[in-house]
Amino acid sequence: MQSLVSDSKSDSKKLVFTGKGLHRVENLRKEIYKISGEDVNLCFMCQKCSSGCPLSFEMDLLPSALLHAIRLNQIQTVIDSKTAYLCLSCMGCTTRCPQGLNIAKIMDSLKIILRRERVQFKEPWIMTFYDSMLWSMMSFGRVYELGMLMLLKLRTGNLFKDVSLGLKMLKKGKLKLLPSFQGSKDIRFIKRRLKTVAGEEI
Amino acid sequence: MRFGYYPGCSLHSTAVEYSESFEAICPKLDIELVEVPKWICCGSTPAHSVSHKLSVALPAKIMLNASDNGLKSVLVPCASCFQRLKTAQYELCNNESLKNEMQELFERKIEYNIDIIHPLALFKSEEIEMRLKELKKKSLRGLKIACYYGCLLTRPPKIMNFDECENPVFMDNLLKLLDAETVRWNYKTICCGASLSLTRTDLVLKMVDDILSDAKTSGANCISVACPLCHSNLDTRQAEVEEKYDRKYNLPVFYFSQLVGLSLGISPQELGLNRHLVDTYPLLSEANLLD
Numbered sequence: 001m002q003s004l005v006s007d008s009k010s011d012s013k014k015l016v017f018t019g020k021g022l023h024r025v026e027n028l029r030k031e032i033y034k035i036s037g038e039d040v041n042l043c044f045m046c047q048k049c050s051s052g053c054p055l056s057f058e059m060d061l062l063p064s065a066l067l068h069a070i071r072l073n074q075i076q077t078v079i080d081s082k083t084a085y086l087c088l089s090c091m092g093c094t095t096r097c098p099q100g101l102n103i104a105k106i107m108d109s110l111k112i113i114l115r116r117e118r119v120q121f122k123e124p125w126i127m128t129f130y131d132s133m134l135w136s137m138m139s140f141g142r143v144y145e146l147g148m149l150m151l152l153k154l155r156t157g158n159l160f161k162d163v164s165l166g167l168k169m170l171k172k173g174k175l176k177l178l179p180s181f182q183g184s185k186d187i188r189f190i191k192r193r194l195k196t197v198a199g200e201e202i
Numbered sequence: 203m204r205f206g207y208y209p210g211c212s213l214h215s216t217a218v219e220y221s222e223s224f225e226a227i228c229p230k231l232d233i234e235l236v237e238v239p240k241w242i243c244c245g246s247t248p249a250h251s252v253s254h255k256l257s258v259a260l261p262a263k264i265m266l267n268a269s270d271n272g273l274k275s276v277l278v279p280c281a282s283c284f285q286r287l288k289t290a291q292y293e294l295c296n297n298e299s300l301k302n303e304m305q306e307l308f309e310r311k312i313e314y315n316i317d318i319i320h321p322l323a324l325f326k327s328e329e330i331e332m333r334l335k336e337l338k339k340k341s342l343r344g345l346k347i348a349c350y351y352g353c354l355l356t357r358p359p360k361i362m363n364f365d366e367c368e369n370p371v372f373m374d375n376l377l378k379l380l381d382a383e384t385v386r387w388n389y390k391t392i393c394c395g396a397s398l399s400l401t402r403t404d405l406v407l408k409m410v411d412d413i414l415s416d417a418k419t420s421g422a423n424c425i426s427v428a429c430p431l432c433h434s435n436l437d438t439r440q441a442e443v444e445e446k447y448d449r450k451y452n453l454p455v456f457y458f459s460q461l462v463g464l465s466l467g468i469s470p471q472e473l474g475l476n477r478h479l480v481d482t483y484p485l486l487s488e489a490n491l492l493d
Contacts, residue, residue: 183242
């Protein structure tokens with residue numbers, strides 16, 4: 001355990017060099033607390049989150065282990081883990097945590113921090129999907145599925161995945177050909193104000 | 203009864219049969235739907251994965267649009283939208299600084315004291331229950347339904363305030379009222395893989411396979427859902443799952459509103475039952491629900 005802790009010191013420096021980020025994360029736990037209001041230190045490692053997680057079979061660090069890594073400020077371990085990206089926000093862990101931690105929100109905060117620091121994502125496609133969907137909702141006001149799918153395909157380079165499924169859905173009238181612009185004005189307002197008020201660029 | 207109605211993006215595209223069927227049953231039950239004017243996307247998973255404030259601002263705008271137009275309560279059929287709206291409302295209620303920030307963002311006082319209601323909660327009221335019993339034209343006998351609630355409808359319980367979160371029964375109760383048989387099974391609230399469907403399809407296929415196989419072994423011949431994403435994973439991905447795991451499920455996946463509509467005697471086309479990728483007609487004709 002001691003070696004892990006000493007690792008964390010060099011890790012915290014690494015982050016500065018690996019990313020092109022503007023901020024420096026010194027204490028991951030505090031940073032997460034700032035965004036989510038959730039204190040990782042409350043975790044007493046009962047592992048209920050991990051045992052109920054529907055995707056734990058695919059994770060390299062179980063949710064409880066990731067929380068522990070955050071607590072030890074092992075930034076490189078956290079960056080190298082795909083756990084946060086895989087989180088589906090199904091709220092199973094959040095519901096069952098005996099300490100009342102909103103673990104899904106902690107995963108979100110982690111994604112927000114890693115994105116802000118421009119760290120190389122461990123599951124890049126998942127984040128690309130989120131970006132494509134955000135583009136679609138932030139430009140039209142409502143999600144334009146067909147446009148979002150095409151953008152996703154262009155960005156991932158996987159042009160032919162799910163094409164036949166998409167065609168079937170088009171035939172059944174389940175994909176709209178044209179976007180709706182009903183809320184685009186409002187969403188542009190929110191985007192602009194988020195930048196001026198909170199300094200967040202979407 | 204007059205309610206605001208927030209369909210959300212999915213109900214206008216991939217889940218069009220959900221909105222068709224829901225909008226078809228409402229007039230029969232004396233429910234008047236007033237669509238929230240100029241509604242925008244609730245943000246869903248991408249918003250809260252990227253910015254906490256964005257994930258509150260979008261639902262806040264929807265609630266503002268509703269209250270500006272005199273809507274005291276809003277029906278939200280999509281489980282994801284429902285959860286996002288409820289969560290934003292909860293955070294605005296409990297986080298003063300966030301609320302102030304939102305007021306600064308919108309440059310006005312924000313109003314969020316509206317009732318966010320999921321349509322399933324409506325059927326808990328005795329009035330609607332009575333009306334449903336009166337209007338029932340066909341019985342759903344012959345359908346053995348696995349009610350799949352998915353994750354977001356009941357979780358987290360302190361925000362959703364819905365029902366027992368680990369073993370919810372409100373959908374079972376509604377369908378039993380219409381003479382259907384509902385099965386006891388284990389995957390009621392286990393996630394279907396949601397939005398990973400497009401990026402990590404391999405994981406979603408495994409998760410959907412688990413759900414379908416448990417439904418099948420529990421003796422169900424169809425599944426009932428209340429979430430567009432659950433539907434799209436269980437229905438549109440079912441053929442792929444069958445191919446990958448070399449099994450045959452053939453489990454039609456209905457929205458609960460379609461089943462209610464069938465029992466009220468609404469035609470299958472009107473309920474969008476022809477839009478499913480897993481053919482629903484063989485089972486429905488077996489149960490004498492088609493004519």
